[in-house]
Amino acid sequence: MGKAAATRLTILQKAFELIYINGYQSTSIDDIIATTKVTKGAFFYHFKNKEEMGLAVINEMMEQTMGKMLLEPLLSSENPLNAIYEMMEYLLIQDPYLQIKYGCPTNNLIQEMAPLNEKFSEALSKIMNQMLLAIENAIERAKNLGLVKAAVNSKEVAIFVTSGYGGIRNLGKLYGTNDYYQAYLKALKSYFESLE
Amino acid sequence: MGKAAATRLTILQKAFELIYINGYQSTSIDDIIATTKVTKGAFFYHFKNKEEMGLAVINEMMEQTMGKMLLEPLLSSENPLNAIYEMMEYLLIQDPYLQIKYGCPTNNLIQEMAPLNEKFSEALSKIMNQMLLAIENAIERAKNLGLVKAAVNSKEVAIFVTSGYGGIRNLGKLYGTNDYYQAYLKALKSYFESLE
DNA sequence: TCAAAAACATACTATTCGGTATGTTTTTGA
C-alpha cells in the first residue's frame, strides 16, 4: 500500500472508531486529525468533504466487515439456523471490536442519519440488505434441509431476527450490561426451536 | 395553566418534536426559539441549560405518553398476549404522532445519548423499565390464565419483544416503508402463537 | 535528473451554537 493510501486508511479507521463511539455528527474533522498525524490539508485532499468521508467509512470499512462476518459462515453451514444463532452470539458476546455501551455501528448510523441524509441511507441499506438476505437464504436452506417447518416465511423471520438484533444492541447501550444480551439469546434460541 | 407554564410547555413540545425528527444534538436552542414565539431569555429562564431541557422532555413528555400508552391497556386486558400485539400494531401502524422515517423517540434518544450522558441514560432507563415490566407482567398474567406455556420465561420474552420493537423501528427509518412493519407483525404473531 | 503532479501542512474564515449580561415588561400579593 502506498503512503497516500495509508494516510487515507488511517483517516477512515480513526473516523470509524470515533463515529462508532460518538456518532457521525459529533465526530468533528478536528477530532479525527487531532488523534492521528494527519493534517487538515491531507484530510481534504483525500475527501471532498465530511459527507464523502462518512460514506467511505460505510462503504469501505463497515460493508466489508459485515460481509465477511455474515455471508461466509452462513453460506456454508450444515445447520443454518444454528449458524445464525452462533453469529448473533459472536456479535453480541465474542466480537472484540464491538462494545456493549457503543452498540452496533450500522444500527447506530441508521438511527442517526437515515432521516437526515439520503446518501447515507442508500449506503446503509446495502449493508442491511446483505444481512437480511443472508439470513433469509439461511432460513430457506434450513427449510430445504428439513430443519425448519415449511410453513415458515423466511423473509418475515429474517426481518424479525434482524430487528431483534438491532434492538438488543440498543438495550445494551442503555443498560451497559450483557445480562440483557444473555436473556435475548435464550429467547432467540427458544424462538428458533419453535421454527423446527 | 398560567402563562409561564404555557411558555415552558411550548418549549418542551417544540423541543420534543425537533428532537424526534433531528436528534438531540442536532436540535439547537436557536431552532427551538425560531419556530416558537419564545425568546432566548425566556428559554434560559425556564431551563438552566440545554441538558436540563432535554431531561425535561424525557421526564415530562415521553415518560407520561409511554405510561398511558402501555400500562393502561396491558394491565386490564383479558388476553394479555393479544394486548401486547395490539399495542405493537398501534405503535407501528396506527399512532398518528409517530412516523416511519423518524422511528421511535425513546429508541432514538437511547441510541444517540446513552453512551454520552449518564443523566439521559437514567431518565431513559425509567421509560424502558416501564415497558419491559409492563410486557413481563402481561406475559406472567397470560401464564396464570393458561394462555401461555408455563415453561416460558416472561422476562426473556419481554426483552426479546422489546428488542424487536426497537429494531423494527430502526429498519423502518432506513427503508421508509411500512412493508417491513407488516412483515415484522406477522412474525411477531407467529412467535406469540409459539408461546401458547 | 528534474519538472510536473501528487500529497501534505498551516493559517485563516464564516457560521453556528450554548450560554451570559443586562436590560424591560408583566404578574403578584400585601
Added chain:
DNA sequence: TCAAAAACATACCGAATAGTATGTTTTTGA
C-alpha cells in the same frame, strides 16, 4: 395601589466547526 418578584427580550461573547487559501514537501515518470 405599588413595590418586589417573576417572566421575558435583546445584544452580545467565546468556543467549536466545516471548509478554504495558499503555501511547501514528496513522489513520479519521462
